[in-house]
Amino acid sequence: MAMRASLLRLASPLTLGRAALYAPRFLRVFLGLMADRRVPAAAKLIPLLVAAYFLFPLDVDWLPVLGWMDDIIVVLIGGRAFVRFCPADVVSEHVAAASGRSWGG
Known part of the structure; x- marks a missing residue:
């Protein structure tokens, strides 16, 4: 119930x-x-594996709720795993650059 909310x-x-x-x-x-x-x-x-998931011909669309949410869940989990495996200082540098702020490293 909490997950649904x-x-x-x-x-x-x-x-x-x-x-x-x-x-x-x-x-x-x-x-x-x-x-x-x-x-x-x-x-x-990790992002390549996420892309491969989308190219895989089998899908779970026949399952209620999960079938509609599986793609979103895979992207969110894959994105989070990708960022966690990247060095924190490198992520901070790229976030600052994308935000238009200078990075004080």
Whole structure:
């Protein structure tokens, strides 16, 4: 029940609208991290695995709720794992650059 409430909050128009506003910044951070040589190859493998999931021909759309949410869940978990495997100082540097702030490293 708590997970359903969390998912409903995540899918609220306010949250989705805010996510849409930050999407270009998230994309700049993601692309910057993927291009950065300081990010381990194992971390860069995670987004590739997420992309492979979308290319896989089997889907669980026949399952109620999970079938509709599985793609979102995979992207969120994959994105979080990618950032966790990246060095924290490198992530901070790319977030600051995407935000237009100078990084004081």
